Amino acid sequence: xxxxxxxxxxxxxxxxxxxxxxxxxAEKDVLRAELLRRGVDARxxxxxxxxxxxxVQLRKGEEKYTPYTPYTPPQVHVLREKPxxxxxxVGAGPAGLFAALTLARSGAEPLLIEQGDCVExxxxxxxxxxLTGRLDPxxxxxxxxxxxxxxxxxxxxxxxxxxxxxxxxxxxxxAGAPEEILWEAKPHIxxxxxxxxxxxxxxxxxxxGGEVRFRTPLRDLVIENGAVRAIVTDREEIPAERVILxxxxxxxxxxxxxxxxxxxxxxxxxxxGVRCEHPQSLINESQYGAFAAHPALGAAxxxxxxxxxxxxxxxxxxxxxxxxxxxxxxxxxxxCVNGMSPFARDGRNANSALLVNVQPSDFxxxxxxxxxxxxxxxxxAAFRLGGGLYRAPAQLVEDFLLGRPSEQGGSVKPTYPLxxxxxxLSECLPTFASASLRDAFPLFERKIRGFAxxxxxxxxxxxxxxxxxxxxxxxTGESNLRGLYPTGEGAGYAGGILSAAVDGIRQAERxxxxxx
Numbered sequence: 001x002x003x004x005x006x007x008x009x010x011x012x013x014x015x016x017x018x019x020x021x022x023x024x025x026a027e028k029d030v031l032r033a034e035l036l037r038r039g040v041d042a043r044x045x046x047x048x049x050x051x052x053x054x055x056v057q058l059r060k061g062e063e064k065y066t067p068y069t070p071y072t073p074p075q076v077h078v079l080r081e082k083p084x085x086x087x088x089x090v091g092a093g094p095a096g097l098f099a100a101l102t103l104a105r106s107g108a109e110p111l112l113i114e115q116g117d118c119v120e121x122x123x124x125x126x127x128x129x130x131l132t133g134r135l136d137p138x139x140x141x142x143x144x145x146x147x148x149x150x151x152x153x154x155x156x157x158x159x160x161x162x163x164x165x166x167x168x169x170x171x172x173x174x175a176g177a178p179e180e181i182l183w184e185a186k187p188h189i190x191x192x193x194x195x196x197x198x199x200x201x202x203x204x205x206x207x208x209g210g211e212v213r214f215r216t217p218l219r220d221l222v223i224e225n226g227a228v229r230a231i232v233t234d235r236e237e238i239p240a241e242r243v244i245l246x247x248x249x250x251x252x253x254x255x256x257x258x259x260x261x262x263x264x265x266x267x268x269x270x271x272x273g274v275r276c277e278h279p280q281s282l283i284n285e286s287q288y289g290a291f292a293a294h295p296a297l298g299a300a301x302x303x304x305x306x307x308x309x310x311x312x313x314x315x316x317x318x319x320x321x322x323x324x325x326x327x328x329x330x331x332x333x334x335x336c337v338n339g340m341s342p343f344a345r346d347g348r349n350a351n352s353a354l355l356v357n358v359q360p361s362d363f364x365x366x367x368x369x370x371x372x373x374x375x376x377x378x379x380x381a382a383f384r385l386g387g388g389l390y391r392a393p394a395q396l397v398e399d400f401l402l403g404r405p406s407e408q409g410g411s412v413k414p415t416y417p418l419x420x421x422x423x424x425l426s427e428c429l430p431t432f433a434s435a436s437l438r439d440a441f442p443l444f445e446r447k448i449r450g451f452a453x454x455x456x457x458x459x460x461x462x463x464x465x466x467x468x469x470x471x472x473x474x475x476t477g478e479s480n481l482r483g484l485y486p487t488g489e490g491a492g493y494a495g496g497i498l499s500a501a502v503d504g505i506r507q508a509e510r511x512x513x514x515x516x
Contacts, residue, residue: 001057002065003036009050011296019056023065032057039185040297045289048297074167077512079107086111087242087511088231090218093147094497095488095504096246097201098168102508103244104210108515112210113233115217115251116144118202119195126151130327130417133389138217141338142250142330145214146198148464149497151328153320153341154189156181158498168501175200178343186301190343218247218254221261221481228483241483242511246504248490249467250330252372264472264480265368268492271317271355271465272378272433274425275325275337276397277412277457278450280350283321286448299345302352304451306443312356312432314440317465319352321345324415325459327390334379335386335393337416337462349415353462354440356433371468381428382461387421393428393461394420398454401438410455425460467492477510485511 009018015035020027038052055068089100092114103110115138116122122144125136137143141151156172158165169187173179176196181187189197202212220232221243230239247254259265280299284292287300299321306314323341330336339351363374385393394414399406405424414420426434445452470492477485487493487500487507494500 001055001068002062003053003068004056004065005053007052007054008041009038009052011049011291011294015052015054018052019054025058025061029059029061030056031059035183037183037185042287042300045291048288048291048294071166071170073170074164076105077509079512079515083108083242083515085239085241087244088113088238088240089244089246090231091115091147091246091248091251091488091490092145092202092212093246093248093488094149094501095494095507096244097198097205097504098171098501099244099246099487099504099508100205100210100212101171101201101208102505103511104205104208106512107209108512109209109211111238112205112212113216113218114145114212114214116140116214118214119145119150119198121214122146122150123195129390133418135329135332135390137330137332138215140330141326141328142248142464145202146194147248148250148328148338149500150194150198151191151326151340152194152338153318153323154191154194155318155496156187156189156498157185158496158502160499160502162502162506164502164505165498167505168498171201171204172197175204188341188343190345191340192342220257221484223261223481226480226482228481242485242514243483244485244487244504244507244511245471245491246488248488249464251490252331255369255372255469258471259369262481263484266470266472267360267368267371268468268470269360270358270371270463270468272358272375272430272461272463273353273355273437274429274458274460275339275351275462276354277325277349277351277415277459278453279412280322280348282450282453283350283448286450299350302448304444304447306440308436308439310432310436310439312436314354314356314436317353317355319350321350322347323351324349324417325351325392327392327416327418328464329379329390331376331379333383334376335383335390335461336379336464337392337459338464347415349412351415353465354437354458355462355465356436362430362432368469375463375468378428378430378461378463385421385423385428385460389418391419391421392416392459393423393425394457394459395423395425396454397441397452397456397458400425400458401441401452409457412455412457414457414459416459420459425458428460466495476514477507
């Protein structure tokens with residue numbers, strides 16, 4: 001077989017026909033074509049098309065082209081002997097799941113502990129919260145197997161070019177994710193398909209010799225002579241000399257414990273803002289023009305960013321086509337939102353976070369945890385402004401731009417499941433954030449016509465796009481506390497499902513190297 005790149009494929013054209021056209025041969029001479037990658041080229045609205053790469057089998061003449069090299073799974077690093085103390089992985093998000101899977105397949109028999117429930121129980125807890133407003137602080141959209149990524153759009157695009165990324169996609173597909181993630185240019189799983197994939201990863205860990213425990217939060221570390229000697233949960237003290245810490249960005253109590261135990265923590269930039277909802281049809285028309293309703297395209301997405309003269313950046317984040325705004329609170333009396341989409345992305349609204357960068361200089365004091373208190377302050381303000389019971393504060397874009405409270409909604413119906421309270425969102429945002437968002441809307445309108453429509457809905461607040469803390473690690477991947485291997489998004493080393501999973505694999509490999 002050969003590999004053919006830069007194939008321009010019409011929306012109604014077969015892949016085989018597009019390959020034949022690219023190679024300037026008869027279609028009957030293309031025996032087979034398998035997608036390797038495909039994305040949409042919508043730069044010219046009068047000729048929207050796919051751009052693809054494919055593995056192709058020809059009837060004759062393959063020697064004239066570049067041979068196709070199939071993906072080869074990485075060789076499993078098998079330990080010569082089982083460790084005296086099994087490694088512990090804390091947190092069952094992407095980083096933790098893939099770290100535990102890597103360790104299990106090596107013969108290390110890891111223990112994976114997670115504060116919240118397994119994903120099946122977690123689905124019930126999240127549903128109960130959205131119906132009643134009663135929050136379970138240990139099992140919610142932030143905590144539990146799969147963590148925040150399991151209740152999101154499940155985006156798998158990343159800036160990383162690490163070869164482990166391909167491995168992650170393969171493992172997810174084998175665990176139950178849609179096979180389309182193996183060739184989509186912007187792969188996503190969807191919140192309706194993610195739980196099955198997460199459960200599949202768990203079963204793979206167990207089948208390889210790992211153990212998984214839920215409702216087992218890490219409460220403390222036993223440190224002797226600057227090194228980890230044990231972990232402490234609610235139930236017991238477990239001897240451990242190698243701990244991969246894959247806690248998410250919302251594991252605030254854990255960050256405070258680490259500071260008490262002497263871990264080196266530093267502030268890091270993050271962002272704050274709101275979710276913005278538009279009719280999905282508006283986004284489709286803006287991005288695809290006359291092809292907006294074509295069934296081969298599905299719901300359109302967007303990515304916006306602007307650097308303001310004030311020095312602030314305003315950008316879209318975690319854009320969810322055909323999705324809804326999610327209730328993402330994890331602490332009593334504090335409100336935050338996120339976004340999610342099903343795999344089909346067939347909801348009536350598009351939503352995206354619109355975020356403003358927050359620098360460590362924006363909050364007082366010298367504490368490395370000041371960013372957490374900054375987040376908490378504004379989440380408490382959002383909870384009060386929403387009127388309690390985890391209703392979300394919301395405002396129409398026209399009112400936000402004019403600086404007046406909204407009294408009722410318009411044509412765009414909010415999707416936040418616990419209901420919204422119309423208000424003035426500037427009361428739960430830092431002044432610089434409100435001002436920056438107002439400055440950005442006219443600039444975004446130039447890029448997407450209708451983006452500043454008066455009836456578009458802003459829902460607050462989103463402050464958990466990334467961790468406000470970084471756990472410093474050295475060239476061996478360890479914290480200054482020897483044997484502690486921080487990893488993933490919560491530790492400040494990743495920015496999404498794929499990059500977190502890759503970092504988890506990398507840290508597991510470092511643990512395995514340490515056994516030599």
